[in-house]
Amino acid sequence: MLEETLVLFKNIRNPKYDKSLAGYKNTGGFKSLKKVFGMKPEEVVQEVKESGVRGRGGAGFPTGLKWSFMAKGTGKPSYLVANADESEPGTCKDRELMLKDPHLFLEGLMIGSYAVGCHHAYVYVRGEFFPAIKILNAAVDELYADGLLGHDPLGSGFNLDITIHTGAGAYICGEETALLDSLEGKRGQPRVKPPFPAVSGFNGCPTSVNNVETLACLPFIFSDGGVESFKSFGPQNNSGTHLVSLSGHVNSPGVYELRMDVSMKDIIYEIGGGIRNGKKLKGVIPGGSSSPVMKADEIDVLYNFDDLAKIGTMMGSSAMMVFDEDTDVVKLLHRITRFYAHESCGQCTPCREGTHWSRQIVRDFLNGNGSEEKLKRLDRVGGNMLGTTLCALGDAAAMPIQSFVNKFPEEFRKYYATT
Amino acid sequence: MPLLNEFPMPVFQIDGEPVEYEPGEKVLSAALRCGKIIPHYCYHPGMSVVATCRMCLVDVVDLGNGRPAPKLQTACSVDASEGMKIETFNQKVEEGRKLVNEFFLINHPLDCPICDQSGECTLQDYSFKYGSGKSEMDYSKRVNGWRDIGTFVALERNRCIQCSRCDRFTREITGTNEFGMFNRGHELAVDTYTDRPMTNKFQGNMADICPVGAITEKEFRFKRRVWKLKKNHSICTGCSTGCNVTIEHDRNEVFRLKPHENQSVNKWWLCDEGRLTYRKMNEKKSRINQPLGLIGENLEGISWEKAYGAIAERIRELKPLPHEVLALTDTHASNEELFLIQKLLKEGFSSENIFCPFPTWEQSESDFFINTLITTDKTPNRAGALALQIKGDQKNKKLKKAIEGELKVVFILGNPFENELEFKEIIKRTQLVIHIGVFHNSWSEMADVVLPGQFYSEKEGTYTNKNQRVQSTEIAVKALRRTRPEWQIISELLQALGHKSSFESIPQVFNTMVQEAKAFTGISFDKIGGFGIELTKNTKDPGKKVVPEMTAI
Numbered sequence: 001m002l003e004e005t006l007v008l009f010k011n012i013r014n015p016k017y018d019k020s021l022a023g024y025k026n027t028g029g030f031k032s033l034k035k036v037f038g039m040k041p042e043e044v045v046q047e048v049k050e051s052g053v054r055g056r057g058g059a060g061f062p063t064g065l066k067w068s069f070m071a072k073g074t075g076k077p078s079y080l081v082a083n084a085d086e087s088e089p090g091t092c093k094d095r096e097l098m099l100k101d102p103h104l105f106l107e108g109l110m111i112g113s114y115a116v117g118c119h120h121a122y123v124y125v126r127g128e129f130f131p132a133i134k135i136l137n138a139a140v141d142e143l144y145a146d147g148l149l150g151h152d153p154l155g156s157g158f159n160l161d162i163t164i165h166t167g168a169g170a171y172i173c174g175e176e177t178a179l180l181d182s183l184e185g186k187r188g189q190p191r192v193k194p195p196f197p198a199v200s201g202f203n204g205c206p207t208s209v210n211n212v213e214t215l216a217c218l219p220f221i222f223s224d225g226g227v228e229s230f231k232s233f234g235p236q237n238n239s240g241t242h243l244v245s246l247s248g249h250v251n252s253p254g255v256y257e258l259r260m261d262v263s264m265k266d267i268i269y270e271i272g273g274g275i276r277n278g279k280k281l282k283g284v285i286p287g288g289s290s291s292p293v294m295k296a297d298e299i300d301v302l303y304n305f306d307d308l309a310k311i312g313t314m315m316g317s318s319a320m321m322v323f324d325e326d327t328d329v330v331k332l333l334h335r336i337t338r339f340y341a342h343e344s345c346g347q348c349t350p351c352r353e354g355t356h357w358s359r360q361i362v363r364d365f366l367n368g369n370g371s372e373e374k375l376k377r378l379d380r381v382g383g384n385m386l387g388t389t390l391c392a393l394g395d396a397a398a399m400p401i402q403s404f405v406n407k408f409p410e411e412f413r414k415y416y417a418t419t
Numbered sequence: 420m421p422l423l424n425e426f427p428m429p430v431f432q433i434d435g436e437p438v439e440y441e442p443g444e445k446v447l448s449a450a451l452r453c454g455k456i457i458p459h460y461c462y463h464p465g466m467s468v469v470a471t472c473r474m475c476l477v478d479v480v481d482l483g484n485g486r487p488a489p490k491l492q493t494a495c496s497v498d499a500s501e502g503m504k505i506e507t508f509n510q511k512v513e514e515g516r517k518l519v520n521e522f523f524l525i526n527h528p529l530d531c532p533i534c535d536q537s538g539e540c541t542l543q544d545y546s547f548k549y550g551s552g553k554s555e556m557d558y559s560k561r562v563n564g565w566r567d568i569g570t571f572v573a574l575e576r577n578r579c580i581q582c583s584r585c586d587r588f589t590r591e592i593t594g595t596n597e598f599g600m601f602n603r604g605h606e607l608a609v610d611t612y613t614d615r616p617m618t619n620k621f622q623g624n625m626a627d628i629c630p631v632g633a634i635t636e637k638e639f640r641f642k643r644r645v646w647k648l649k650k651n652h653s654i655c656t657g658c659s660t661g662c663n664v665t666i667e668h669d670r671n672e673v674f675r676l677k678p679h680e681n682q683s684v685n686k687w688w689l690c691d692e693g694r695l696t697y698r699k700m701n702e703k704k705s706r707i708n709q710p711l712g713l714i715g716e717n718l719e720g721i722s723w724e725k726a727y728g729a730i731a732e733r734i735r736e737l738k739p740l741p742h743e744v745l746a747l748t749d750t751h752a753s754n755e756e757l758f759l760i761q762k763l764l765k766e767g768f769s770s771e772n773i774f775c776p777f778p779t780w781e782q783s784e785s786d787f788f789i790n791t792l793i794t795t796d797k798t799p800n801r802a803g804a805l806a807l808q809i810k811g812d813q814k815n816k817k818l819k820k821a822i823e824g825e826l827k828v829v830f831i832l833g834n835p836f837e838n839e840l841e842f843k844e845i846i847k848r849t850q851l852v853i854h855i856g857v858f859h860n861s862w863s864e865m866a867d868v869v870l871p872g873q874f875y876s877e878k879e880g881t882y883t884n885k886n887q888r889v890q891s892t893e894i895a896v897k898a899l900r901r902t903r904p905e906w907q908i909i910s911e912l913l914q915a916l917g918h919k920s921s922f923e924s925i926p927q928v929f930n931t932m933v934q935e936a937k938a939f940t941g942i943s944f945d946k947i948g949g950f951g952i953e954l955t956k957n958t959k960d961p962g963k964k965v966v967p968e969m970t971a972i
Contacts, residue, residue, distance in 0.1 A: 170603075187600070192470040192496045346581065346607030347600075348471040353522035356605035360558050377555055384518040387490045388473055 002262060002270040005233060007220050007241045008213065009257040012100045019135070021142040024103035030148065032222035036111045037156035044115040048218070051227045052239040056093075057083055057174075057211035058288065058316045059392075060305040067116050067208055069198040076205040080118040081183065082109050084125040084132070084212045085167050085174040088288035089339060090319035093243035094212035096255045098125070098132040101216075102139035106162065108215035110148075111222060113160050116208050120161045124179050127167040136164045171343035175391050176209035177201075178345065189345045190391035211317075213243055234260025238304035244271075248284075248322035251276050260304035264294075267303055268322055279324040283407070287316025289336050290396030292403035313403070329411040333404045334362045340397035351394035354385040358401050370416035379405045431483070431503040440499040447475050447494035450507070457507055458516060458545045460523075460630045461582040462495040465687050466591050470496040472582050474523075474545070476515040478506040491515045516549045525556035527631070528577050536632030538645040542580060563608045568598075569617030571691045572626050572634050574609070579633040581607050585625045592688070594787040595619040609633070621789055623694045624687070627677060638694065639675045651895035652679055652949065654882055656751065656799040656875050657693040659780065660792050661884030663950075664689060666700070666876055666895040673700040673876060673896060681950050684888065688789050700876040700896065705858045709901040711869035718869060723903070726868055727915040733851050733867075734767075734916060739827040741770040747842075748775045748809070748832035750798035752905065753880030754889065755928040757800070757807050758936060759909040760832055767916045768828070774811030774818045775804050776835050779962040782885070790968060794885060799875075803883035805958050806938035827851065831862045832905065833872075855908055871902040878904035879925040881947060883954065885963070889942065890951035891925075 004013070011017045011027055024030075036044055049064025070078055082105070086094040097105050113121045125133050140162050143149040151159050165183055172178045173188040180202050182188035201207025217240055220226050231239040238260040244267060247253045251273030258267065264284065268274070275281050281296040286303070292313040301307050308315045323332065337359040346352040361378045364370055382401030385394045405412065428439040433450055440449040448464060450457050461472035470493045479488035479497065481504035491512065494505070506512060523542060531537045563576035581600070586609060589598040597617050601610050611617055626636045648667040655662040655676060662685035664676045676697050678689035710726040711718040721729075737743075746764050748757060757775075764770045780796030811818045822845050829846050831854045836842050846852060847865045854866035863869045877898035881891045898904075903911075910922040922928045926944040933939045941955045 172603075192468055194496075194498070341604060344604035346602070346604045347469065347583065349473050349519055349522045349581070352581065352605060352607060353525055357522075357525060357556065357558075384522070388476075388515065388519060390470055390473070 002258075002266045004257045004271075005241045005259045006257060007230075007233070008097065008101075008104065008216050008243060011104065012096065017101075019101055019103070019139075021103055021139070021146055021148075024101070024107075028223075029103055029219070030107055030154075032219040032226075033107050033110055033114075033148075034154055036114055036222050037154055037158065041115050041117055044111065044222075047227060048115065048221065051217075051221045051230045052237060053214060053217050053221065053230070054238070054240075054305060055211055056213035056217075056242060056317065058088065058290075058314075060315065063210060063214055066198065066210075067112075069196070070116050070208060071199045071206040074206060077119060078117045079202045079205055079207040080109065080113045080116050080121045081176075081179065081202060081207060081209045082121065082123040082212055082215055083174060083176065083179060083209050084123050084129070084136075085179060086129075086212070086317075087126055087171045087174050088290065088317045088319060089336070090245060090247055090285065090288050090321045091317040092245045092247075093255050093318065095129060095132055096243070097212055097216050098129070098136055102135050103143075104219060105212050105216045106136075106139055106143060108218035109162065110153075110160060111218040112208070112210060112215050114156075114158055116206075118208075119159050120163065122183060122202070123162065123164045124173070124183055125164060125166050126174075127169045133164060133166055140164060170345075171339075172345045172391075172393060175393065178391070179209060180207060187345075189347050190393075192390065234304055235302070235306070238306055242318050244303070245317075245319040246272050246322070247319070249276050249279065249324040249327070250274065250322050258303070260302070262303055264299040264301055264303045264320070267320065268299065272322065275322065275324050277324075279326060282323050282325045282327055283329070284323070285319075285321040285400070287314050288319040289321070289339065290392075290399060291316045292399045293407060295407050329404060329408045330362065330365050330415060333400065334359070334366055336400050337362050337397070340393070344393060344397070348390040348394070350385045350388045351390075351397065354381055354394065355397045357381055358385075358397070365412055365415045368415065370412060372413075372416075375405060375409065375412050429499075429501045431499050431501065431505070433505045434507055438499075444499050445495055446477065446492075446497045446499050446503075446505055449499050450494060450505075455507065457494050458541070458549070459495060460541060460580060461584060463584055463587075463628055463687075466584065466587045468495050469583060469587070472523075472580070473519045474516060476512055476519065478509055478512050480504045480506050513549065516545070517551065520545055520549045521551065521555075523580050524550065524554065526561040527580060528560060530578075534578065534632040535635045535640050535645075536578075536629075540632060541630040561605065563606075566610055567616070568611045569622050571622035571637060571694075572617075573637050573640065574634055576608050576610075576633060578631050579609055580631055581609070582630060583609075584628045584630070585609060585634060588625055588628060589617075589619065592624070592787060592789050593619045593621050594785075594790070598625075620690050620692065620793065621688060623689060623691050624678070624789075627687075627689075636675065636694070643669055643674050648674060649895075651876075651893045653876065653892040653895060654799065654884075654890050655689060655693040655696060656882070657690075657696045657797065658794045659796040659799060659801050659885040660685065660794055661799060661882055661888065661890055661951075662689050662693055662792065663890070664693070666697070668876075668896050671896045673697045683950060683953075684884065684886075684890070685792060686788065688792065690789075690793050692793065700874055702858070706899060707856060707859055707863060707869055707871040707902070708899045709871060711863075711866075711871075713867045718863075718866075723901075723911075726870060727911060730851070730853060730868055730912065731915045731917075734828060737827045737850060739768060741768055742772065742821065743825055743827040744768040744770040744772055744830075745821050745826055745828070745846075746773040746830040746832065747835045748773065748804075748830075749835040750775055750801040750804050751833050752804075753800060753882055753892075754803040754807070754932065754939075755880055755925055756832065756905045756909065757804055757809060758932040759906055759913075759922070759928060760830065761807060761809065762920070762935075763830070763909050763913055763916075766918055766920070767913060772817075772821045773809055774815065774821075774835075775809050777801070777804075777810065777812040777962055779964055781964045781966045783968050784965045785968040796885070796962075799882045799884070801962075802885055802887050802958070802960065803881075803889075805960060806883060806887070806954060807936055808938075822846070829853070831855070831866065834858070834860045834862060837861070855905055857902075870908050871899070872905040872908065873898040873902050877902075878906075880904075880906070881925070881929060881944075884951075885960070887954040887957050888951045889939075889947055889954060891944075891947045 177191035341355040341359040382398040386398040459475040475494040476491040483502040663679035663681040712721040929944040
């Protein structure tokens with residue numbers, strides 16, 4: 001029987017765990033931070049590189065490598081921004097961490113800040129996460145009261161402040177450059193890259209934007225023997241455990257912490273307890289709504305970055321959405337296209353026009369106005385958005401469209417064959 | 420200082436041709452500088468790069484390391500690098516542009532026949548080139564409606580393609596921030612904030628930079644189709660900045676002024692006040708349209724020969740001494756006219772009694788270049804008069820002495836000292852007053868002979884701007900039949916008075932001026948070219964004041 005591997009959820013799965021600072025310290029909290037303060041920042045970055053931890057926000061970019069790109073000697077301050085604007089449909093892992101174990105994440109943020117030489121770290125929290133905002137603020141206050149934040153924590157000579165900043169409810173602000181614009185007080189719109197945030201980010205200073213879960217991995221990596229055991233949790237280049245937000249038509253949905261060498265089939269049928277009401281599986285969206293959909297016969301694959309990329313989809317933010325045989329795929333796609341049409345920032349053309357147009361076409365099918373020509377057009381409009389936009393939202397909107405059309409064409413045909 | 424050639428600029432290739440670039444320059448910027456055509460909407464050389472229109476797609480076949488870029492890149496955001504190879508016209512690129520252009524058109528109203536931008540609309544041009552000619556969009560188009568946004572421009576938002584140039588213009592160029600992008604996604608629209616009208620003095624530029632017909636000039640709308648307009652390079656004479664303009668006219672009527680890029684003067688911009696000076700070019704009512712002479716009590720039309728003959732005869736009779744002659748001129752006159760009238764006095768009467776008004780003027784000191792364009796000196800050639808050492812204001816002692824002495828002959832060029840009634844009283848009593856000018860004014864009423872000149876748009880000439888840059892104008896429209904350019908009138912007057920020097924053309928006058936006037940040494944008419952040339956010997960303008968930033972009206 002497949003079971004969770006508890007690294008990030010070690011405390012959360014402990015029913016007696018108290019999420020206060022004292023409680024976190026009792027479980028060995030801030031030991032890693034102490035250890036890190038004894039190392040040089042370059043050594044910390046090297047160690048993170050060694051561990052092979054990849055960004056958990058969706059792109060899966062190696063974190064250590066990202067930090068090593070940070071411009072040095074510019075005379076400007078460096079910043080670390082935690083991306084807690086978790087808004088990918090289906091994803092709810094960062095929320096769990098922030099609600100139930102805020103200090104784990106904050107310790108990770110402090111380790112990261114030390115590594116990149118940041119003296120003022122920001123947490124950009126999704127505006128709708130009211131409880132999480134409250135809890136994070138309380139946790140930061142506790143840290144200040146304890147002397148772990150502010151001037152010279154643990155006698156390290158390293159000063160650090162943390163500010164919790166709330167977003168205003170835009171999916172696009174989860175994109176790192178849009179997040180930085182929003183953090184600066186501007187309209188949240190992705191910026192042109194290059195320059196990358198590592199060179200010119202928050203207020204034009206070198207900045208690293210990291211996902212909450214990525215940062216939460218750091219305390220474990222810097223615990224004794226952390227790097228080796230972290231690497232042992234998955235195949236090469238996919239080290240560590242990750243939080244899988246399992247949702248949809250399974251018997252027990254939820255957020256589970258799993259190794260990276262587990263097959264999707266096992267996750268759905270063992271962790272998730274199978275499809276509810278004994279129905280058959282129709283398909284899975286493997287990594288948040290923006291990843292290409294998978295059919296039922298494709299799920300015998302290891303659930304990690306590289307293995308999913310090999311079969312032409314992506315793990316994204318590890319949000320697995322399972323749907324059973326009764327699901328109307330066209331309605332599902334309509335819901336997804338509606339989301340992207342609503343969340344497109346509108347600045348660049350293919351995404352602004354394409355997301356809305358594709359939504360209109362999908363709606364046509366639902367209204368009984370579909371046709372073979374429109375199915376082709378839908379695929380074409382999706383393809384035109386793919387790879388032509390400024391940020392990844394255009395791709396995120398295009399990939400589900402193309403994969404739904406190509407994998408479930410008969411579902412669309414049902415709509416206009418019968419009318 | 421090392422010679423530039425010792426450090427040649429690095430080179431990359433566009434369509435197999437080498438193109439030089441400055442380190443850090445973007446591909447599109449280098450390509451446009453070299454005259455290459457890459458379609459684009461959101462990119463403007465004067466503003467930040469946002470790379471949002473996605474039209475300037477190019478194929479990077481070699482990134483400089485032997486490998487191609489994985490997908491089409493936007494030329495406006497890719498840094499040029501050594502050894503890079505770009506293709507702008509292969510099948511992949513054409514296909515990419517076609518796809519992007521389709522997205523522009525699905526919600527753009529195809530109302531070209533009634534759109535004023537038609538003919539100078541880049542969306543129209545690129546659609547002809549890359550469009551499919553057939554739309555697959557079978558839903559109703561987005562409707563955002565029009566907005567009354569300001570005094571000078573009209574906003575038709577249905578035509579907007581969200582390139583954000585106008586938004587960036589008010590943020591980055593004027594710094595007034597009154598314009599912005601609202602809503603998001605499909606509903607993204609431009610507007611002013613909380614329905615406040617725009618007040619900046621440079622709104623016309625927003626119509627210029629708008630690639631489509633979303634923002635158009637209220638002044639020009641629906642007056643003439645742009646493809647009918649003929650264009651001539653000229654200088655804006657609205658103030659002493661001397662912005663480069665294109666006079667756009669049809670059937671001898673000027674319709675608008677558009678800025679002409681000159682990096683040393685106005686970059687790409689022109690103020691609204693300057694744009695409105697086109698009205699004066701069409702002014703017919705108050706124009707002096709033929710030579711006039713005082714016959715009995717009234718000014719009556721006479722021929723040019725008769726006018727010159729009468730003047731020469733009167734002067735022979737009066738035999739004025741040097742201090743009995745006076746010339747008053749304004750600084751609307753070109754360098755050549757000022758030089759010639761100075762010469763007329765010197766050679767005709769051995770007199771140096773030539774004066775023009777010199778009020779102090781202000782220029783704002785602003786972080787934004789564009790706000791420093793407008794000066795309070797509303798004449799184009801004050802610096803030219805200074806360079807020719809013509810001085811004077813109402814308090815000038817020499818001028819006072821000259822006016823209060825015994826005057827016999829007075830030349831008036833243009834409309835100088837228009838508010839000095841005292842001067843006018845005295846000069847009225849003079850025996851011979853000759854007025855050379857374009858418009859009727861109080862001077863022409865008191866004159867004995869009135870000689871009709873021509874307006875800027877009708878004659879050639881050079882003007883010296885506030886930074887001592889000499890720039891030339893072209894003839895744009897035909898002048899009235901019985902008028903002559905002022906420089907020719909003065910030259911003919913010299914001949915009528917029995918002097919040999921005769922001038923046939925502006926270059927000839929200019930080159931004589933270069934020889935005789937010290938300040939113009941070292942330049943020649945040919946060197947002025949399209950962008951002007953700065954005087955080598957800078958004369959200081961004592962009347963110049965730099966004041967803190969002008970507030971918007």
